[in-house]
Structures are given as structure tokens and as C-alpha cells.
Amino acid sequence: MVQFSDVPVVGQVGYIEVNTAFQNDVSPLKVDLIYGTFRSEDGSIYLLPVVKRAENMVVNDTLNHDYLSPTGIEGFSKSACRLLLGDIEKLWNDGKVFGVQSIGGTGALKIGAEFLSRHMNCTTVYYPDPSWEMHGAVFSFSGFQNKIQYRYMNRETLEIDFEGLCEDISNAPVDSVVILHACGHNPTGLDLSKEQWRTIAEIMKERKLIPFFDIAYQGMASGDIEEDTWAIRHFHSEGFEFLCAQSFSKMFTMYNERVGNLTIVQKSGHNIGSLKVHIERIVRSLYSSPSNHGAMAVFQILSNPELYDEWSSSFKAMAARMIELRKAFRKALEEEGAFRKWNHITDQKGMFILLHLTDNQVEYLRNFHHIYMVNSGRVNVTGLNFTNISYVAKAIIDTLR
């Protein structure tokens, strides 16, 4: 008989291990650059005031805690799809666009991966090298046999390896799923230009590949919610069928409410009923139905013009803070160590800076300077502030010497 003690020993997942070490560190110097949570200047996790207001409205309006349907709150999903694609009224009514409320962006990826594996017989997924660490795991746990990373960042120049990217996806077999970060690429902060997106769309159309967008930082790359969906809207206008996993964790500073949405765009809506039933079955087998509170707060904001304006304009300030921190960090590094170029820090966009450090360097920063980041030296920009920036810059230069 099998025994629990026979289960192979494994190490903790990278992020969790680093976070545990951070929590156990008693040094007053310690700096948390680990997770992608938006921090205020004093280091605390920021909560958008408009979210607090919307949450209070939800609490006041809640009459009971009846179950939601497996696909969640329809109005919420429709608003989420609208946020991605603009006016979808007719497409929604025709069954060409539909959405499923999910447990965060991760849940949306999971539902999509299960659907593609079970009902579209997809077995191969391509995702960037490097990428957010869960992409490979979600797809292999959903039955994808082939996980292939396409070239994305040139590790010498710290720029996009566009030639490598094009070559790799040009060699992908028909019906491969290709994960594309729509904006604010995690962890590199490097986004494709519009011209490059056009080329990728051409290759994918020619090779008959299935786009699966992942958007977790809408508004946080450019400061403009619509601008950050440009790539998705371009693929839509080119007539692709595709999926998109939306995470509302960062966009609404609500990480533990687990709000997300899976958008599915198809050419013909005639099969919409069956598609929904397949998705419902997947959700039923995973967690039966999603939870209410966070999604209702998001729905309030997306459907109330006054709250929406307040929320959408907050990205300007958030993006501006990240740009300001990038500039200050680059300046501090340049002042401390002119022997290396630091332009990538201000060239990259969004929440993350990839310092491209070795495992030993990341460990050294942790053990000797109490500075915590995940592998390759990915830094949450907002974990920096005007109190710790020069300390962090000095420590990085010391580590590189």
C-alpha cells in the first residue's frame, strides 16, 4: 500500500521560500522586493480608496450569501470583457465573446488550460523565456505534454530577442497554444512595440497557433487602461479566436479577494451553449462556484461611471510613481557604480525590474544585506522608496563587485 512518507521530497516554491525567509528575518534593515503588490512610500500595501468605497457599497447591498453559478456573476464578466475589448454588446449577444469569473488570473489560466486540453485536444504550450513562474506549472498540471519556452529576452543586452521570438513561434506546430503577456511583462518589464505585435500576429495566423493572452497589469504599463489592451484588440481585429486571462489583483489592489476573468473570443457563436456547459463542468470539478465579494466590488466600479472615472484615473498616479522610482533607482545605481549600464531600468515598464542577477548574487543580497527578491533579481519597483533606495543600490553594487 502506498504511504504518504513515500511521496518524493521537494523544495518550496521559489516565492514562498523567499517570503518565509523575509518574514523570519529580524533585521531592521530588511527590504521586501518580492511579490507584485503595489506599495506606498512607507512600505505598506496600498489599497485604492475607490475600492474601499465600492466594498462598503457591496457589504451594504448584500442581502444573502446564496451560491453563485459556476461561471460567476454575468454582469461582472461582461464588464471585464468590455474592459479588454471595448464595445462588445453585439458580440456578447451573438455568443462570440463571453467571460467566466475566475479565482484570480491564475484561475482564469487554469480554466482555459483545462478547456484547451480537454476539449480542443491541445498538447503543446509556448510561453516566454523568462516568464511568470506559474505558466509552465498551470499548463503541465492541466495535461499539456509539451511546454516550450520561446526566446523573449536577450540576456546579454537585456532587450527583447525579437528575432529569436519570431523564429521560435514560426517553428511551433499547428494548434500550439502561445501565451502572450499583453502588457507589463512579468518579470522583464519589456513589452513588444505595436510593429512587433503586428508581426507576431501575422506569424501566428500563418502557423495556425492559438493565442492565450495573460493580462495582469492593465493600466500599469502605460498608465492608460485602453492603451495597454492594444495588442489584444489588434488580434481581435485580425479575426483570431483566442482566450485571455485577466487578473484584477493588481488593478484593484485586491490580492486576497482572488478576482479574475477568463474571456473567450470565437468567430461563430452558434456553439456558445455547449462551450458554456464545458466550462461550467470544469469549474464544478475544481471549486464548484466562485466567491462574491471581490468580484461584486470590481463590478460596482466597472459599472458606476463616477467610481470608474476615479479608478481609471488612479493609474496615471500609480504609473507615474513607478516611473519616478525607476529614475531614482537608476540614478542611485549610476552614482554608486558606473561600471555597468543601467538604462534598462528606465527602459522597462510596469511593476518589475529584472536585474538579471545569478542565484548566488540573489542569495548574497538576502544573507548579507537583508534584501529579498526572487530569482534572477526580479524587483517589485514599488518595494523601493526614497528611504531604502540608496541602501538597495549600494548593496547591489557591493554584490556585483
Ligand code: PLP
Ligand atoms: N499572470 C501574471 C503575468 C502575473 O504576474 C500574475 C501574478 O503575479 C498572475 C497572472 C496571477 O494573478 P492572480 O494573483 O490574480 O492569480
